[in-house]
Amino acid sequence: MQLKTILNRVESFKSFVYGKVRWVQGDGQSAIEVELHARKNGRAICSGCGRPGPGYDRLPQRRFEFVPLWGMPVFFLYALRRVDCPRCGVTVERVPWATGKCHLTTSYRWFLARWAKRLSWNEVASIFGTTWRNVFESVKHAVFWGVFHQNLGRIEAIGVDEIQWRRGHQYLTLVYQIEDGMKRLLWVARDRTEQSLREFFRTLAGETRESIRFVCSDMWQPYLNAIAEQLSEAVHVLDRFHIMKKMNEAIDEVRRSEAARLNRDGYEPVLKHSRWCLLKRRENLTEKQTVKLSELLQYNLASVRSHLLREDFQRFWEYTSPVWAGKFLDQGCTRTLRSRIQPMKKIVRSLREHRDLILNWFRARGTVSAGAVEGLNNKAKLTTRKAYGFRTYEAIEIALYHTLGKLPEPEFTHEFC
Ligand SMILES: [Zn+2]
Numbered sequence: 001m002q003l004k005t006i007l008n009r010v011e012s013f014k015s016f017v018y019g020k021v022r023w024v025q026g027d028g029q030s031a032i033e034v035e036l037h038a039r040k041n042g043r044a045i046c047s048g049c050g051r052p053g054p055g056y057d058r059l060p061q062r063r064f065e066f067v068p069l070w071g072m073p074v075f076f077l078y079a080l081r082r083v084d085c086p087r088c089g090v091t092v093e094r095v096p097w098a099t100g101k102c103h104l105t106t107s108y109r110w111f112l113a114r115w116a117k118r119l120s121w122n123e124v125a126s127i128f129g130t131t132w133r134n135v136f137e138s139v140k141h142a143v144f145w146g147v148f149h150q151n152l153g154r155i156e157a158i159g160v161d162e163i164q165w166r167r168g169h170q171y172l173t174l175v176y177q178i179e180d181g182m183k184r185l186l187w188v189a190r191d192r193t194e195q196s197l198r199e200f201f202r203t204l205a206g207e208t209r210e211s212i213r214f215v216c217s218d219m220w221q222p223y224l225n226a227i228a229e230q231l232s233e234a235v236h237v238l239d240r241f242h243i244m245k246k247m248n249e250a251i252d253e254v255r256r257s258e259a260a261r262l263n264r265d266g267y268e269p270v271l272k273h274s275r276w277c278l279l280k281r282r283e284n285l286t287e288k289q290t291v292k293l294s295e296l297l298q299y300n301l302a303s304v305r306s307h308l309l310r311e312d313f314q315r316f317w318e319y320t321s322p323v324w325a326g327k328f329l330d331q332g333c334t335r336t337l338r339s340r341i342q343p344m345k346k347i348v349r350s351l352r353e354h355r356d357l358i359l360n361w362f363r364a365r366g367t368v369s370a371g372a373v374e375g376l377n378n379k380a381k382l383t384t385r386k387a388y389g390f391r392t393y394e395a396i397e398i399a400l401y402h403t404l405g406k407l408p409e410p411e412f413t414h415e416f417c
Pocket residue numbers: 046047048049050051085086087088089091
């Protein structure tokens with residue numbers, strides 16, 4: 001069987017035929033070169049308007065890189081024709097295997113992009129003997145194609161969150177769809193301002209926007225403002241994950257300042273290495289940590305009292321009726337406010353301020369999939385942390401859409417991977 005037979009099976013073009021196949025050896029690497037020819041009488045297609053036009057001249061032969069075979073790079077060789085188009089003037093012809101000035105064939109770009117979902121961009125580049133830049137451009141192409149062809153349709157619930165992507169308080173705003181059956185990233189924007197979120201709502205079609213019934217977020221004021229302004233009809237939920245995260249941050253703050261104070265006053269460093277026992281829930285503690293916790297409980301420390309207040313607060317989520325949950329919230333809040341632990345009091349004050357939004361959690365139960373935002377956010381953090389070899393906003397944005405966007409792909413005659 002000839003290589004041409006295989007090529008015709010995996011990638012055939014209506015107006016072009018494969019010609020000679022050559023084996024070339026150059027600077028330590030061998031490659032396969034395949035000539036392509038336009039069919040006789042086939043007219044070149046103008047890349048401006050997509051219509052056939054009279055030929056003008058031919059450009060020098062170019063190499064287009066195709067999917068590698070058995071570890072060897074494969075190139076298509078073709079001299080592009082120029083068209084004398086009555087509408088567009090003299091343009092370069094459009095060919096079915098590549099677009100624009102790109103020296104990678106479209107199949108090869110999709111091949112690289114698909115691998116880049118499973119491996120880091122550096123790994124893909126080194127495995128297929130290409131550059132990081134080529135992998136990046138291929139992923140970018142896949143994302144642009146996907147976003148362009150994506151039809152969001154109806155969306156019932158969204159979750160808004162932020163992640164830090166660079167040192168020095170540089171944040172990204174992320175919007176996810178979080179329903180059972182469809183969890184994906186819908187939007188990435190710089191910073192975490194009202195504007196970052198408002199832009200998302202602007203990109204939505206009217207029908208999609210009106211279909212949103214639930215929106216989940218943390219207590220970050222700019223998000224609350226943008227949601228109130230843009231989605232006044234939807235039920236806004238402050239979800240459990242975010243609230244407990246805030247509470248854990250407060251406990252950690254209490255512990256750190258208390259540990260520093262004890263240390264200064266010459267007491268034994270009882271709070272050292274206790275971070276996890278304070279943050280973890282009691283049933284998740286390891287045996288060693290349980291011992292540590294009972295040791296800690298002997299001291300009447302603010303860290304310990306904060307921990308107990310948090311344990312107590314966990315019961316809040318077990319309510320089914322918003323009314324009873326609300327009563328619990330008020331009583332629990334009063335207890336904490338009497339505790340004189342500043343970071344905890346701060347949390348409780350903001351819980352009280354957002355009482356209605358928090359109680360919406362009970363109203364949305366069963367619709368908003370619990371833990372969805374947390375799960376997606378962990379994946380997003382992993383994507384930004386993974387060694388992709390990038391530090392620019394553009395690359396991070398592309399990587400996030402690529403891994404979490406569930407973007408559509410074109411139909412291929414042959415699946416290369
Ligand atoms: Zn034209």
